[in-house]
Amino acid sequence: MACLTQVVSVITPVHLPSIGYLADAYASLAAQDMPDGWGWRWLVQEDGRTGAVADALPDDPRISVGVGRPGGPGVARTLAMERVDGPLVKVLDADDQLTPGVLARDIATLTAHPSVGWSTSRVLDLLPDGSTVGFDSDPPAGPIACGDVHAFWLANDYRAPVHPATLCLRTDVLFALGGWMALPASEDTGLLLAASTITGGFFNAETGLLYRKWPGQVTSQAAHREPAEHATRMRIIERRVRALTALNTTITLS
Template sequence: MSRRVVVITAVHAPSAHFLPDAYASLREQELPGGWDWHWLIQEDGRSDEAAPHVPDDPRVTFRQGRPGGPGTARTLALAHADGEYVKVLDADDQLPAGALARDLAALEGDPTIGWATSRALDLLPDGSTAGFDGDPAQGPIERGAVREFWSANNYRAQVHPATLFARRDLVLALGGWMALPASEDTGLLLALNSVSRGWFTAETGLLYRKWPGQATGQAAHVDPAERDARMTVVEARARALSDLGWGSPAAG
């Protein structure tokens, strides 16, 4: 039986029309012999707008649920994750060639690594891409390094949480994504870094689409009071995990 990477995608009606692009990028991924992928698409809500964009492929599973934000949708999908590893892919993003194989190689090659991230490029409306300075060097990321950088740089991590690839059991042990209206993926990233070493790949592992309907582009996302609350609880959770001294078997 093949071993499996589970790709988890939260989708809501406004972003559903991007699913075919995400699927095309996933279909182009090549994994080592004995491995395959399973794409779990979880709609955040129950509409009639997402299902028509779901590809007809036995490797793709589509479910719906009560609306609760992307973190809730991803965590619901996690209940059906039937592989050793979990990869995040937002509905409006795309995976460059080789992204899954590089993530898999990092974790299969070092049992002390619990999660991986990679370079992300913004995918602009005109089809061009843009990066940003500040990526770390390729290689291991030690425990606590992401929170330390994030706290010192106005709550901006040096690695992108939308590129996460992690051991499924470790994500489950941490409770999945945080129950926040935004920054839920940053919360998981910092929690993972509090209990386990990670890995950064310098090759581009994600095309992060920028478009007018993007949730992170809305005014509510930068409301100061809510942002302060999100950052406070994200940091407190990560610090508590670190202070407890708990580490995963992949903690290093």
């Protein structure tokens, strides 16, 4: 076995209703064909302290499990940051699945483009019957300039041109932004918008994620689209972007 010199930290928040999908998430991670010298660590963070998550995971030394007070997925993700080891952090929700080769593509992208701080991929919705549905509004493959995600988001009813559930970020970018926003939802959108304000990104047109649709999904609940709270979340994200822009905080990556 080759000696590992670089690690991608894959962060997964999980709450009790989604524990049953962890096996599929793990299988998709274990199937990744990593470039020479690279490996992954799976940082699974329970949004709570039941301890049930550890019992649902296989015995794999690459898995690290954490627990904490319930606070939602953004809090769980941010708590998992304490265990990050390596130059890159990949997002993987507990009920989603990576597609073959996506980690290698993320690594290749961020290695080949040193001025890029994050990468994303095409997404397919994974429906309950096992079928998948794609989208016809993906951006062109390639670099995404600072500010482009924000401009699209404003012009399209707060819908981003790329999916935050596919983010792979440089660790320094993630920590510079303080992790995920302390919001009850849309915290991943907030991170995407902030990252795309301070550094350019990249979109890979090859599918990188199967985004599971199921009745217990947090984003499928009525509360997720409750008008007053949704508007509040969007305004907070917008003010963060405008503040970062005003501070002229564009990062030069070395």
